[in-house]
Amino acid sequence: MNLTLTSFSKNSLRQNGRTFWLASFFLPRQQARHATELYAFCRLIDDLADDPTHGNQGLLCQLKRYFNNAGAIPDELTVTEKELVCAIKTSGLDREIIEELLTGLKSDLGTTEFTTKAQLLRYAYAVAGTVGILMGKIMRCREREADFHAVDLGIAMQLTNIARDVLEDARLGRKYIPMSSTIEEIATKTTNDDISQNLDKVIKLAEIYYESGLKGLIYLPRKMRPCVYIMAILYRAISRKLKNNELNWQEGRTVIGPFEKAWLIIRALPVCLWLIGSARPALKTIKMHQIGLHQDLNGLPGTHQ
Numbered sequence: 001m002n003l004t005l006t007s008f009s010k011n012s013l014r015q016n017g018r019t020f021w022l023a024s025f026f027l028p029r030q031q032a033r034h035a036t037e038l039y040a041f042c043r044l045i046d047d048l049a050d051d052p053t054h055g056n057q058g059l060l061c062q063l064k065r066y067f068n069n070a071g072a073i074p075d076e077l078t079v080t081e082k083e084l085v086c087a088i089k090t091s092g093l094d095r096e097i098i099e100e101l102l103t104g105l106k107s108d109l110g111t112t113e114f115t116t117k118a119q120l121l122r123y124a125y126a127v128a129g130t131v132g133i134l135m136g137k138i139m140r141c142r143e144r145e146a147d148f149h150a151v152d153l154g155i156a157m158q159l160t161n162i163a164r165d166v167l168e169d170a171r172l173g174r175k176y177i178p179m180s181s182t183i184e185e186i187a188t189k190t191t192n193d194d195i196s197q198n199l200d201k202v203i204k205l206a207e208i209y210y211e212s213g214l215k216g217l218i219y220l221p222r223k224m225r226p227c228v229y230i231m232a233i234l235y236r237a238i239s240r241k242l243k244n245n246e247l248n249w250q251e252g253r254t255v256i257g258p259f260e261k262a263w264l265i266i267r268a269l270p271v272c273l274w275l276i277g278s279a280r281p282a283l284k285t286i287k288m289h290q291i292g293l294h295q296d297l298n299g300l301p302g303t304h305q
Helices: 001-014 018-024 029-049 056-067 079-089 095-106 117-138 143-166 166-171 183-189 193-219 222-242 258-277 291-297
Strands: none
Touching: 001 029, 001 079, 001 166, 018 029, 018 079, 018 222, 029 056, 029 079, 029 183, 056 079, 056 166, 095 117, 117 193, 117 291, 143 166, 143 222, 143 291, 166 183, 166 258, 183 193, 193 222, 193 291
């Protein structure tokens, strides 16, 4: 394993994904390494999607062609970034899912303004539900039903991101939450009630998807369940804190501080021990996923159709 790539991936995780960085300590070493590389790849393409000034739409299109065996890695990437992209392609992960991820992020370049819940959910699937599927494969989850719950957990976490970043996104020309307030009104804080009401709806929607996502933990090998559980509760705490603080979106990002995270992890330890000790049930007899949660995702790979 190239030490430069290993360092690059770990640094990306420490600097940009502290929640997952904490949760990754509960993963076995090999899965932690692969998950860290996947996170670094997602961070790389997400950064490209967040910067529309340097022709990054073309770069994302090139990457999509590369994963489709129709083109080469973009020359604009650094040597280490190219190594990372190559490592993801040769990792055995489903390239169709990776292409869906790239398509979703490419849609962020330019003005984004959703008007329906279906658009919101399909976007959350593209940029986060897909990552849930990929992480599930890294964690050696093979059952098709597991993908459904992985998608839901990814969607839930993305809905949390969207609720947290409503002001920041508006200043980037994006409005993911369907509402009557315009992007300009959100960015300039000239409206409140409409935004707060719709933020509340998104947080409630996220709770539904968190519940479904967490039910899917039984599909994971027992020693990998605590990592996903901790990551989920830390993310969930963001939207719950936003709601408890009277949806104060005007103040910018709601964050969970180090002491809050430590307390949440301590409180989670009994559940983690229970998850590790619980025998894996006869999964062929279990059908827990609610098909209605994927009603707006019909036709997308890895969903409950």
